[in-house]
Each structure stands twice: as C-alpha cells, then as structure tokens.
Amino acid sequence: MRLGRAEIARQLFEGMPDALVVADRAGIIRHWNGGAERIFGFAEDEALGRSLDIITPERLRARHWRGYETTMRTGHTKYGAGDLLAVPALRKDGAQISIQFSIVPLRDAEGALQAIAAIMRDVTEDFEDRKRLRRALREAEG
Template sequence: MTDLATFTAAALDQAGDGVIAIDRDGIIRVWSKACEAMFGHTAAEAIGQDVKIIIPPRLAEAHDRGFFGAMERGHLASDGRPRRTKGVRKDGSNVYVTMTFAMIVDADGAAIGSVAVAREDVREG
C-alpha cells in the first residue's frame, strides 16, 4: 500500500483543477501539476515564492488586504464561494481563473494558511 504522503501528492498532481496552498505569510507551499499548466511555473519554481508571482501587480495590494485580514480574523470573506479573477502567467500574459478558497487551520483552529482550487476560465476578458 502506498503511504499517505505519496498518495496525497499523486492525487493533487492528477486533479484536473489547480491546487495552491500558501502559508500565513503568503508563501506557496503546494503547487499542483494543473497549476504548472495554468500559470507556467513549475512546482520547483513556484514553491517557496510569494503567491504574488501569479497576481497582477495592480491587484497585489487588494490581495494583501484580503489575505492578511483573513489570517487575522481566522476566516475568509468569500466563505467558499467561487470567484472569478485575473492571474498572471510566467510569461507575463493574463489568465482568467475561477478560484475557490478555504482557510487552513491547525489543531487549535488557528489560521495557518489558505488553499485555493483554481480552474482556468475560458471566457474572454
């Protein structure tokens, strides 16, 4: 039987949607294969980087307010509702994605990060 960590990694890499997890400092800790295809960064390039590598510069300040506010409050304003937004690929081009966010909490219920499931939105602009 495959160990849990190997099984989990395989499940993430074979999921059709992208999975990104960031710690409470906004650093990417999980980057699935679908994220590689969607944003152009390999896992080796993305993991350890600030999540702002996929956030357009004009949206970075709003992202920080929302994300760091959520870390302080311990909950997200979106409450798991899908949200369409713009991302930026490694080559600098824009990509529209629909993302669903959830908090990652520790055993005591304290916010330690966030996970997003991302699907490329093929609608124009």
C-alpha cells in the same frame, strides 16, 4: 485493494487538472501541483518558496494582500464554503488569464488558521466568449 486517505489525497493533489496551491500565513507558496504548473507555467521548483505575487497582477496586489492579511489575522474570510471567485491572474510568460477559484482555510489542531489552499481553473476562453457575446448583443440592440 482499498485506498487510504493519504493515498487518495496524494493522487488528487498530483493528478487533478485544476491548480491546487497552498500558501502559508505570509502568502508564500508551500504546495504547487501539476495543474498549477500547467495553468500558470511555473514549474514546482520555480513556485515553491515564492510569494503569490508571481500569479497576482501588479494592479491587484494591494487589494489582494489587504484581504489576505485580514483573513490570516482574524481567521475568517468573506468567501464562504462553496463561493467561486473570478479574477485575473498572471502566467509565467506575463500573459493575463482569467481564473475561477475557491479557497479552503487550513487550520492547525487548535483551530488557528495556518494556510490557505486555493483550487483554481483557467476560464479565459469562457470569459472571452462571454465578452464577445455581450459585445455582439450590444451591437445588435444598438
């Protein structure tokens, strides 16, 4: 039996361990998969219809929204295909985590930017390990 594109897309969206979050032009969450629920702690019904502010640390929100609004207005992002970004994010319980993510601009049939999909992975443990190693290296050198 062959799987069609729609079935492959559905299974990827529902089953991937990474977070897949789609936000519309206004930054409102429109799609939230199980990976997002696992990483951020918000159930799908808690996240859908809410602003990306629920996962963006307050100190970074102004910068985030400037970039987001510029991308939506111009249709271009400074983060090209394959770029992996690393930023702090928030969990539902208020804990700050480190995530790496890439984005996919979603366009309509005429090519106008309508939404942004972000594929995110929690890299908090790796980030903390690198911090400990750098600190140990500084202490050993110093």
